[in-house]
Amino acid sequence: MEKFQSAYRCEQQQLSQIAAEIENQLAKLENMPRYAGEDLTEQALEDVRERARKSLRIAKEEPYFGRLDFEEDGQGKPKPLYIGKAGVAGEESVDPLIIDWRAPVASMFYSFTGGEEPAFYNSPEGLIEGDIHLKRNIAIRTQVLQRVVDTYVRGGDDPSVSDEFLLYRLGENKDHRLRDIVSTIQSEQNDIIRSQKNTPLIIQGVAGSGKTTVALHRLAYLIYEYREHILAEKMIIFAPNAMFLDYISNVLPELGVGGIQQTTFNDWALDLLDHEIKLKDPSEKLFEWFEIREAKRIVTDDGPEKFKGSSAFMRMIDECFNKYENSAVPTKAFVAWDGTALAADTIQRWYAEQERYPLAKRRERITNRIKNWIDSEVKKVPERHLQKELKKKASQRLRSYLKSWPKHTPLSFYQSLFNEKKRPEYVPQYIAENIPKSIVKTTFQNCKKKELEQEDLAPLVLIHQRLNGIERKDKFHHVVIDEAQDFSPFQIEVLKARTTGNSFTILGDLSQGIHDYQGIREWKEIQDIFAGAAGYFELEKSYRSTMEIIHFANKIISAGTKPVSLADPVFRSGEEVKTIEVPPDERVHSIIQTVSKLQTDDVNSIAIALRTEAECFKLHSELQEAGLTAHLIHSGQREYGGGLSIMPVYLTKGLEFDAVLLIDVDADHYEQTERDAKLLYVGCTRALHDLWLFYSSEPSPLLRDVNKGHEII
Numbered sequence: 001m002e003k004f005q006s007a008y009r010c011e012q013q014q015l016s017q018i019a020a021e022i023e024n025q026l027a028k029l030e031n032m033p034r035y036a037g038e039d040l041t042e043q044a045l046e047d048v049r050e051r052a053r054k055s056l057r058i059a060k061e062e063p064y065f066g067r068l069d070f071e072e073d074g075q076g077k078p079k080p081l082y083i084g085k086a087g088v089a090g091e092e093s094v095d096p097l098i099i100d101w102r103a104p105v106a107s108m109f110y111s112f113t114g115g116e117e118p119a120f121y122n123s124p125e126g127l128i129e130g131d132i133h134l135k136r137n138i139a140i141r142t143q144v145l146q147r148v149v150d151t152y153v154r155g156g157d158d159p160s161v162s163d164e165f166l167l168y169r170l171g172e173n174k175d176h177r178l179r180d181i182v183s184t185i186q187s188e189q190n191d192i193i194r195s196q197k198n199t200p201l202i203i204q205g206v207a208g209s210g211k212t213t214v215a216l217h218r219l220a221y222l223i224y225e226y227r228e229h230i231l232a233e234k235m236i237i238f239a240p241n242a243m244f245l246d247y248i249s250n251v252l253p254e255l256g257v258g259g260i261q262q263t264t265f266n267d268w269a270l271d272l273l274d275h276e277i278k279l280k281d282p283s284e285k286l287f288e289w290f291e292i293r294e295a296k297r298i299v300t301d302d303g304p305e306k307f308k309g310s311s312a313f314m315r316m317i318d319e320c321f322n323k324y325e326n327s328a329v330p331t332k333a334f335v336a337w338d339g340t341a342l343a344a345d346t347i348q349r350w351y352a353e354q355e356r357y358p359l360a361k362r363r364e365r366i367t368n369r370i371k372n373w374i375d376s377e378v379k380k381v382p383e384r385h386l387q388k389e390l391k392k393k394a395s396q397r398l399r400s401y402l403k404s405w406p407k408h409t410p411l412s413f414y415q416s417l418f419n420e421k422k423r424p425e426y427v428p429q430y431i432a433e434n435i436p437k438s439i440v441k442t443t444f445q446n447c448k449k450k451e452l453e454q455e456d457l458a459p460l461v462l463i464h465q466r467l468n469g470i471e472r473k474d475k476f477h478h479v480v481i482d483e484a485q486d487f488s489p490f491q492i493e494v495l496k497a498r499t500t501g502n503s504f505t506i507l508g509d510l511s512q513g514i515h516d517y518q519g520i521r522e523w524k525e526i527q528d529i530f531a532g533a534a535g536y537f538e539l540e541k542s543y544r545s546t547m548e549i550i551h552f553a554n555k556i557i558s559a560g561t562k563p564v565s566l567a568d569p570v571f572r573s574g575e576e577v578k579t580i581e582v583p584p585d586e587r588v589h590s591i592i593q594t595v596s597k598l599q600t601d602d603v604n605s606i607a608i609a610l611r612t613e614a615e616c617f618k619l620h621s622e623l624q625e626a627g628l629t630a631h632l633i634h635s636g637q638r639e640y641g642g643g644l645s646i647m648p649v650y651l652t653k654g655l656e657f658d659a660v661l662l663i664d665v666d667a668d669h670y671e672q673t674e675r676d677a678k679l680l681y682v683g684c685t686r687a688l689h690d691l692w693l694f695y696s697s698e699p700s701p702l703l704r705d706v707n708k709g710h711e712i713i
């Protein structure tokens with residue numbers, strides 16, 4: 001106790017000094033007039049000052065969260081390093097006042113797992129070694145010291161780094177948005193965050209292992225580490241839906257990072273295609289795939305989503321496009337006026353010479369070359385009064401000549417691939433035969449109506465890229481794909497073509513692959529796209545939920561499929577999971593009772609999750625009639641406001657809630673199938689502290705093993 005008090009007093013004193021210096025530095029910089037002139041050196045200095053102002057503003061409220069006492073070899077004594085979200089330079093000394101968490105030396109705060117072995121980090125000057133004497137977590141809120149926890153003391157009773165501070169953080173009730181984790185990043189997460197930029201990373205992580213959070217921290221790290229080569233506005237995050245984007249929207253600003261694009265694949269593709277097409281309402285697809293009983297659809301390789309998302313389909317389109325491109329130049333001579341013609345061979349030679357340009361550019365360049373040829377031919381005509389007349393005629397003829405040169409948009413080219421009546425020459429017979437019959441007619445009709453499905457977007461983007469090319473300025477510097485198990489190989493392929501240095505962070509969990517009709521079955525499908533050059537990480541530790549919830553969820557997933565790995569919970573114990581049988585006529589009453597109890601206990605966010613959207617609507621109105629108000633969340637939702645929500649279980653993916661109530665967990669709604677096990681697993685693993693499952697009549701067969709002991713299958 002005494003030791004703790006003295007540590008607290010020492011940090012209190014330190015905080016007062018550092019806070020005063022921050023105030024002082026900030027006041028000086030705020031009072032300096034801003035430079036707005038043309039002098040480049042002055043502009044650069046102003047940029048440096050502006051960056052310092054930004055860091056100081058961040059540091060003012062919560063200057064740091066950790067202290068590491070490190071004795072560098074040969075220095076003789078340990079030096080305390082204070083680590084915060086933003087670095088602050090010292091005014092009086094060369095040593096920084098606060099070290100940015102992304103700086104090389106700060107990596108030891110995360111990678112050090114205890115023991116008396118030497119610690120090290122990679123500095124720009126090379127490897128630096130030394131000993132760690134103390135690792136201390138310090139919680140400060142609005143300049144007030146709240147908690148001091150020594151997680152490692154050299155020579156102390158426990159040689160490893162303790163979880164005490166992590167457990168304190170995990171035990172807190174969350175608000176409705178994801179938060180940064182800079183103070184408690186774990187060693188295995190740190191390795192991912194600090195991986196080098198140009199190796200694509202694939203991260204398979206169990207539910208709650210921090211994949212989304214880690215990817216966002218990685219973006220902040222890359223911006224810091226590669227500030228000379230990477231621009232925030234050229235980095236992009238692909239997330240499953242707009243509500244999820246809203247849910248993660250706080251993390252990057254908390255880390256002092258702005259300007260990164262955040263979108264869904266559908267929105268991004270529609271923008272790129274200049275809204276030439278409309279998308280069918282995606283909720284119809286969700287309705288089809290998440291219906292129960294006889295209405296259920298079965299996944300097959302030649303279903304539209306799987307087939308159109310495959311690399312094989314991409315290769316077919318590529319081949320057709322190559323053929324089209326090779327024959328896309330007219331085979332007849334261009335006659336400018338009678339007696340003056342440009343031979344077809346010449347035009348074809350010019351076309352071949354432009355091979356390195358995308359088709360649209362090649363066409364533009366050939367057109368310009370023909371125009372120049374016309375000009376020079378006109379100049380050869382000795383009668384000056386005829387020249388104007390001839391030029392006019394030649395221009396008219398050029399316009400009609402160009403019409404014989406087929407010009408496609410992405411949509412018209414795509415549509416032509418499905419034209420059964422008039423197969424274009426560039427579509428070889430064997431390709432036409434390999435496109436499943438069930439897809440051909442509907443896709444052709446959809447193209448005519450300009451209303452397509454989401455699986456048509458990647459093919460259209462590919463055609464757009466082949467027609468127009470991708471300019472260097474349009475390339476991404478880094479791409480994050482969250483919930484990547486639901487991405488098709490084709491989607492990844494088109495993004496790969498737009499990304500410099502294969503700089504990707506691709507994360508997901510095969511056990512949560514509930515959109516199996518469109519996503520991947522194994523990570524190899526994505527590894528193959530990068531020809532085996534991708535780094536692969538597996539995260540098994542789960543931070544979100546209590547041990548009880550994770551043990552329960554592990555049994556559910558194991559009852560329906562063989563997961564890549566089972567989640568290993570942190571040692572945080574809570575309430576037992578409740579599985580409750582309720583007669584149908586008492587269902588609403590039971591739900592209301594449970595919710596009121598949770599609300600009385602100050603639980604912030606509660607989700608009531610049902611299998612289908614229609615069932616959510618129904619329960620929502622039943623609860624409303626009985627006096628309980630909740631937010632009804634549907635697939636078009638763009639924001640997530642926390643509190644009490646009712647939503648289909650498939651929409652809870654990626655989110656988390658203090659408590660989750662899963663309704664109708666019976667044999668009808670959740671059968672003994674892989675998809676149903678994954679759905680139920682997703683639902684269970686959304687809960688941080690409390691999980692309730694309700695069923696009437698026969699419980700789901702997936703609950704079969706939940707009451708067996710915790711020894712894992």
Ligand SMILES: Nc1ncnc2c1ncn2[C@@H]1O[C@H](COP(=O)(O)OP(=O)(O)OP(=O)(O)O)[C@@H](O)[C@H]1O
Nearest residue numbers: 181184185186207208209210211212213543544654
């Ligand atoms: N090192 C950590 N320190 C504190 N909290 C953490 C840490 N890692 C993860 N968490 C917390 O665990 C929860 C899950 O994180 P996140 O949503 O990023 O995981 P995920 O792997 O993407 O989950 P899922 O796949 O289940 O959606 C969040 O509340 C996050 O703050």
